Amino acid sequence: MIRWILAACALAVAAGAWVLSGPDPLPEDALDGLVADAANGERVFIAAGCASCHVAPEADAAVAAPVMSGGRRFESQFGTFIAPNISSHPDAGIGAWSDMDIANAVLRGVSPDGAHYYPAFPYTSYFRASAQDIVDLAAHLRTMPADPTPSLDHEIGFPFNIRRTLGLWKLMAGGPEMVLAGDVSPEVARGRHLVEGLGHCAECHTPRNGLGMADYDAWLAGAPEPAGDGRVPAITPDALGWTAFDIAQYLSTGFTPSFDTAGGDMVEVIENTSRLSSEDRDAIAAYLLALPRSGG
Amino acid sequence: MTRIIRLSVLVAAGIAVAGIASAQSNDPLAAAVKARQSHMQLYSANLAVLGGMAQGRMDYDAEAAQAAADNLAALASMSQRFYWVPGSHAGAVEGTRALEVIWTDGGIGAEAEAFSAAVAGMQDAAGGGLDALRAAIGPVGASCGSCHENYRQSNN
Numbered sequence: 001m002i003r004w005i006l007a008a009c010a011l012a013v014a015a016g017a018w019v020l021s022g023p024d025p026l027p028e029d030a031l032d033g034l035v036a037d038a039a040n041g042e043r044v045f046i047a048a049g050c051a052s053c054h055v056a057p058e059a060d061a062a063v064a065a066p067v068m069s070g071g072r073r074f075e076s077q078f079g080t081f082i083a084p085n086i087s088s089h090p091d092a093g094i095g096a097w098s099d100m101d102i103a104n105a106v107l108r109g110v111s112p113d114g115a116h117y118y119p120a121f122p123y124t125s126y127f128r129a130s131a132q133d134i135v136d137l138a139a140h141l142r143t144m145p146a147d148p149t150p151s152l153d154h155e156i157g158f159p160f161n162i163r164r165t166l167g168l169w170k171l172m173a174g175g176p177e178m179v180l181a182g183d184v185s186p187e188v189a190r191g192r193h194l195v196e197g198l199g200h201c202a203e204c205h206t207p208r209n210g211l212g213m214a215d216y217d218a219w220l221a222g223a224p225e226p227a228g229d230g231r232v233p234a235i236t237p238d239a240l241g242w243t244a245f246d247i248a249q250y251l252s253t254g255f256t257p258s259f260d261t262a263g264g265d266m267v268e269v270i271e272n273t274s275r276l277s278s279e280d281r282d283a284i285a286a287y288l289l290a291l292p293r294s295g296g
Numbered sequence: 297m298t299r300i301i302r303l304s305v306l307v308a309a310g311i312a313v314a315g316i317a318s319a320q321s322n323d324p325l326a327a328a329v330k331a332r333q334s335h336m337q338l339y340s341a342n343l344a345v346l347g348g349m350a351q352g353r354m355d356y357d358a359e360a361a362q363a364a365a366d367n368l369a370a371l372a373s374m375s376q377r378f379y380w381v382p383g384s385h386a387g388a389v390e391g392t393r394a395l396e397v398i399w400t401d402g403g404i405g406a407e408a409e410a411f412s413a414a415v416a417g418m419q420d421a422a423g424g425g426l427d428a429l430r431a432a433i434g435p436v437g438a439s440c441g442s443c444h445e446n447y448r449q450s451n452n
Contacts, residue, residue, distance in 0.1 A: 229386075230393070230450035249351050253433075254441045259343040261437060263444030263451075270441065 021167030023110040031099055034135045041140030044133045046275050047198040052268045053083045062271040069147035074120055075227055078160045081120035084151035088141065092148045102138040103131060116166035118154065125200035127176035173213040180291060191287025194280060204232045220291060238293040247285035329392045331379035342367045346422060350433045356426040365422035368415045386449050393449035411439040
């Protein structure tokens, strides 16, 4: 009898885990009434740094119409992730995707056939973007060149190669609430949208726990370099010690206030931020200076 | 008496050991690291003038801009072979973020040439007005960043 009860419990737990780990796509009406603005889509594309990961290895990402053929490799403690083709090619890329397909990918980390994406695709930040952003982005992506290079499979070992487990990971990882909560000025709100959402700054600047989930208590307080060598600096106001002007100039030119320059992966980030509007760079600075001190 | 002699020998030995230890802290690799960091500081001090004017942190001054650009060119032309010593990379020597790949991937020469070209452009432009200076500083900064992207460890 006890054996049957235990078996029933195990089955219930397994069924619960199966249900909880399922994909959580957007409601069907999530994009209703939104009209795409491809020009804003290009701003979203640059702010989100799409090209930095999705161009071919060694290709220049900071051009007007980069070829988003994928193939860059990203080492991590869980294995090697390989950026897929998101060019407008109908078979190799995402040329045949609907707006809803793209929105579910970016805002929910769910593929058109209902599988979870790995969070190397930083949807744990992008899910703070707006549906309007994504509709605009989709329109811009369709204007970009098509490339037939097939996407490669990630090189991920067991158990991380079971995508269904990512459903539970997503539930535990938290979000998509804004981290800097509450009413803020329009400029800080714009900066929050860029830093916490599209710009996905925290993906590198916030430490992670053993399961690779952001430690929201150490928001933007610095972290080990993901590739394993060196550290990504803290960018909280006390750790940085920079003025709004210093931050905006750094994002524009790559020069620190002492006229050192950005290095490592931040060089590619600057290639993107230097192409934002000066208002957006000022907004990022205003947001960073509005963060609580890290005490670090 | 013998005891005093023994003690003196021990003290002398101790001094000798201390001497070796202090020689180690002056080792050539540590000196090389210090020298190249000083060279970088000199780039930075001159970039602070040019970048400061470009960013509006200070007023444009053609003479000062030209002097800073000439300094950069002089620095870029100096041989740095005596302080980029093989084996003086991060992990092998304390206090450096220079990555070992500098000495192994063969790309550093092209980086140096790109920097020299950008600095030559700055030398032509710096005294010719603020707009010319602003146009010339982009390639200089991009060249700094290009090297730091691949060859310098990220820091805290």
